[in-house]
Each structure stands twice: as C-alpha cells, then as structure tokens.
Amino acid sequence: MSFADLIPDELKEGFAERNIQIGSVIKVYVTDTNPPKEKRLILVGASWDKLHFATVYINTAINPNIFTTHELIDLNYEIASEGCDFLDYDCFVDCSKLKSRPVNWLQDILNNEPTRLLGTVPEDDMKEIRKRIKSAPTISKNEKKNFGLSL
Numbered sequence: 001m002s003f004a005d006l007i008p009d010e011l012k013e014g015f016a017e018r019n020i021q022i023g024s025v026i027k028v029y030v031t032d033t034n035p036p037k038e039k040r041l042i043l044v045g046a047s048w049d050k051l052h053f054a055t056v057y058i059n060t061a062i063n064p065n066i067f068t069t070h071e072l073i074d075l076n077y078e079i080a081s082e083g084c085d086f087l088d089y090d091c092f093v094d095c096s097k098l099k100s101r102p103v104n105w106l107q108d109i110l111n112n113e114p115t116r117l118l119g120t121v122p123e124d125d126m127k128e129i130r131k132r133i134k135s136a137p138t139i140s141k142n143e144k145k146n147f148g149l150s151l
Contacts, residue, residue, distance in 0.1 A: 015117075016110035020053070020103060022046060023126050025086045025118040028109055032099065033057075040086065041101075042093060042121055044133060045147030053106065054098040054147035056129065058091050072096055075136050077129050079121070086118035093125075095132035098139055098147065 024043045030036060045054035058079070067073045075096040081087040109116050121129070134144060134151050144150050 015114055016107040019110065019117050020106050021120075022053075023121045023123075025058070025121060026106065026109065027116045027118055040118060041099075042129065043101075043106075044098070044126075044130060045149045047100075047146055048148075051103055052100045052147075053103065054143075054149065055101050056098065056133070057094045058087070059094055060089075060091055062092050067096070072138070075132055075138065077125070077132055079125055079129075083122055084119065084125075093129050095129055096136055096138045098133070098143055098149075100147075 020043065022043050022045065025040055026043070027038055027040050030039050030041075033039065040058040041055040042058065043053045044056055046052070059076070062073055062076050067076065075094070076092040077095055079087065079091055079093055081089050081091070130149060133139060133149050139149075141150065
C-alpha cells in the first residue's frame with residue numbers, strides 16, 4: 001500500500017487540479033527519450049482550452065551529441081539547485097523543444113501518485129525559461145502561439 005492509497009479520491013483529484021499549472025515540476029516516465037526513463041518536466045505553457053500543457057525537460061547535463069552548436073547550447077537554461085527543492089544539484093532546462101502533454105494524463109499521474117509533483121520553478125527562473133523558448137528558432141511560431149509562448 002502506498003501513501004496515495006490512503007488519500008480519498010476526491011482529495012487526490014482536487015490536488016491534481018490545483019497543482020497542474022505553469023511552473024509545476026512533475027516526475028514522469030517518458031518513452032520519447034533514448035532509452036525511455038523517468039524525467040522531470042516543467043509545465044511552461046497551456047493551450048487556450050487548457051486541455052494540453054507544453055512541457056520541457058530538466059537534464060543533468062547538456063548532451064554534446066544533441067546540442068551540437070553554440071545556438072542550441074544557449075537554448076539550455078542552467079537552473080541552480082539552491083532554492084529548488086526538486087533538484088539535488090544544478091541542472092539544465094532544455095528550451096529547444098516543447099512536448100505537449102494532455103491534462104488528463106498529468107492528472108492521472110498525480111491522482112495515482114501525488115508525490116510525483118516535485119515543486120514549482122521560482123518565478124525568475126520561469127521568466128528566463130519562457131524567454132528562451134520564445135526566442136528558440138527550433139520551435140515553430142504556431143507551436144509557441146498554441147501555448148501562449150509567442151514573442
């Protein structure tokens with residue numbers, strides 16, 4: 001039995017709804033990495049209908065095999081662990097691409113395991129992350145517009 005099993009369903013649902021917001025950090029298992037693994041993601045934008053969130057990954061380091069140019073390296077934001085309880089050490093936020101996540105998928109994760117919500121990115125860091133996303137030539141204007149991330 002897990003901690004989540006002790007919480008009534010109504011409270012879990014309210015928890016998910018209250019905490020799925022821009023800036024939330026959630027630990028999830030993803031299959032779009034090689035190899036598939038658990039990753040920490042940040043919710044950075046919402047669709048106009050609030051049915052999808054744009055997310056970016058937190059990485060432990062900048063992978064030189066993926067980020068091969070200075071322009072791509074600059075799309076990674078170094079986030080300090082100090083002041084971020086969800087980090088054990090300084091990391092990098094990949095602002096070069098967005099991944100759309102359905103709200104119901106995020107809610108299911110938090111309803112089943114509320115401890116997967118790790119915290120919230122400080123406002124100053126979120127401003128810089130969103131700024132880099134808005135300026136990223138690797139993300140289409142349409143995609144940015146869909147999630148309220150246009151310049």
